[in-house]
Amino acid sequence: MKIAVDAMGGDYAPEAIVKGVELARASFPDIEFLLFGDPEAIKKHLSDEKNISIIKTTELIDFHDEPLKAIRKKKDSSLVRAVKAVKDGEAQAVLSAGSTGALLAAGLFIVGRIKQIERPALMNTLPTADGLGFDMMDLGANAENKAEHLLDFAILGSYYAENVRNINKPRVALLSNGAEESKGSPLVKEAHELLSNEVSINFVGNIESRDILAGGMADVVVTDGFTGNAVLKAIEGTASVLMKQIKDGIMNGGLGTKIGGALVKKELSKLRNTMSTDSAGGAPIFGLKAPVVKTHGNSSPEAIFSTIKQIHKMLETDVVGKLVEHFEKNAEEKH
Incomplete structure (x- = not known):
């Protein structure tokens, strides 16, 4: 190689x-x-x-x-x-x-x-609470997308999850503002119909952004590039602020807080490692x-x-x- x-x-x-x-x-x-x-x-x-x-x-x-x-x-x-x-x-x-x-x-x-x-996408494996992670695309290669592009992303992501992450029949979800089939923008609704009729993927329906980090619901999440980039930056920003707030709270607290911080230091390190993308690799332009x-x-x-x-x-x-x-x-x- x-x-x-x-x-x-x-x-x-x-x-x-x-x-x-x-x-x-x-x-x-x-x-x-x-x-x-x-x-x-x-x-x-x-x-x-x-x-x-x-x-x-x-x-x-x-x-x-x-x-x-x-x-x-x-x-x-x-x-x-x-x-x-x-x-x-x-x-x-x-x-x-x-x-x-x-x-x-x-x-x-x-x-x-x-x-x-027609439109290659930027994809990355993002961390989840259960430690398994999920592949999300597009994360910003395209500012706008058509429903057909999201179908391509679903197929691309499925192949990656199956071959690189060894997931059998990876579950593909479509990012939306509600889990119901009727929810979403015209783009999301049109993409939902295309994904539902595609036999080469294991489509499990819509997923809300609040659920993607929990894990257990999807192995691949597809969305347009603008939304995907906004979600990615929101996740990165939230993780950064959260870890800083926890650290500041412990360092600026009283003796009892500092002792408690020392006791949970190992668990906080695990949390930081869970949120880190160091072990996930890079973002292929798929x-x-x-x-x-x-x-x-x-x-x-x-x-x-x-x-x-x-x-x-x-x-x-x-x-x-x-x-x-x-x-x-x-x-x-x-x-």
Whole structure:
């Protein structure tokens, strides 16, 4: 397996990226890593170059660059070169902690989408109280969607949950403002009808946002990109504020509060780990011809390791190849 890595993308690049690659190399000796970026900066954090090739690049796309313009003008950037390595067959997947917009644009225009998939989506595995998590898409690749896109997301998410997360007959739910079939916007109602009639998925109906983190109701949740991004940021913000409020309450309380805090410290650490996305991996731009995976800009080495583990599983199960086969077969049947 060969994975192209944008070594210069992200808040803590290249250090966190390189350290994460080294963690993964120890666990996955069958992976060869192509690190794109500044060789001197990369080598500072690299113990040795076993299973690692360093490819020099001279440009960097940052978060202030306009995505489409950046991938067209900065062709020697670490992000564009890493994505192009997949297009040229030099690697089978790409990982970046850099600009989400630039990676989306590069994935679409360089790697290309699977035929019959009009709108690839950004997907992530989010944590739940029962520890099992769920896959949600779209998380912001598209500002607007049609009902047909949500049907595609359901199929994409089902394949991912089954192949990468080993879930048999994953339950697919549609995000709405009520569990009843009659609830929702015109888009949601139209999508509900399409999902109900799709035999290749295990559709379980609507789900409300208040229920998605509890777990036990759905393995895949689909929604339009605007709503998905808003829900994701609300979850992240709530988790951050909640943990800060608990910590401040303990630190600013009296002696009894501090003693109580010490007694529940282990359980609070478990809660923090449950809410953390470090172990979940990155967010694949699903619907492209190859795995293109975005990890958070402030990813730690452990989060980079988890994302590489996720990509390894995607390549091992050939989940993208299976999706190509599914949609090609559907296209033939329609004709």
